[in-house]
Amino acid sequence: MSAPPDAAWFARMGRDLLREGDVPVTLDRVVGRGADVVPGAEACSITLRRQRGSATTAAATDPAVVDLDEAQYALDEGPCLEAVLGDAGTLVARDLADDPRWPRWGPVAVAGGFRSVIAVRLQAPGNATGALNLYASGPDAFTHDSIDVAEVFAEHASAALDHAHEVSGLRTAMESRHRIGMAQGVLAMRYGIGFEEAFEVMRRVASDTNTKLRDLAAEVLDRRELPPHLVADAVPAEPEEDTA
Structure with a gap:
């Protein structure tokens, strides 16, 4: 110039x-x-x-x-x-x-x-x-x-x-939020729990395993379930039916 x-x-x-x-x-x-x-x-x-x-x-x-x-x-x-x-x-x-x-x-x-x-x-x-x-x-x-x-x-x-x-940060946040919402739906269907309960399960697992919530959501979407070794501690057991 x-x-x-x-x-x-x-x-x-x-x-x-x-x-x-x-x-x-x-x-x-x-x-x-x-x-x-x-x-x-x-x-x-x-x-x-x-x-x-x-x-x-x-x-x-x-x-x-x-x-x-x-x-x-x-x-x-x-x-x-x-x-x-x-x-x-x-x-x-x-x-x-x-x-x-x-x-x-x-x-x-x-x-x-x-x-x-x-x-x-x-x-x-x-x-x-x-x-x-x-x-x-x-x-x-x-x-x-x-x-x-x-x-x-x-x-x-x-x-x-x-x-x-x-x-870029807003775009990443929106993508993460969408991914987390989809993972909640997967867990709700897979384990027969409520949508909010599914989020609490993800939050607890992420905290216990020192994993970012968005990364856990990506794994859930890939597996279509929680990692098997985490299910027993993370997902509430279904109440046993009363056969009396």
């Missing part, structure tokens, strides 16, 4: 990103748009923070920048890692061949064919943190306009990822 996009362009782009409710697809769209819209950018990746403080590359336009991201995680230094785990909002490297901040990672990036980087902190799915990483092969590839555009784009990317995560 020869000139920085205007507000109307960003509005259209934001609406386009928000249309997708799938997290992996949204991640791929974000890195593709990032490499296209930020002046000077040749490749883009997204770093996401994992539990316990580690990081991973969730999407990238070029396998070469995945390698550079992974080198940051292994060496425990680099702009993308600092944007995710540190306090800085945006980090810019104008020439990694002459940048003292990352003495071990900088030479790796230069050897990999990249000398300029922008890393912008973003809010990632599930309220985790992440970074939008933009790479260029030449030195001083990014102008002040590039940085401004990257920061605005990161805000839209954060909103799109948050939206996709929410939609």
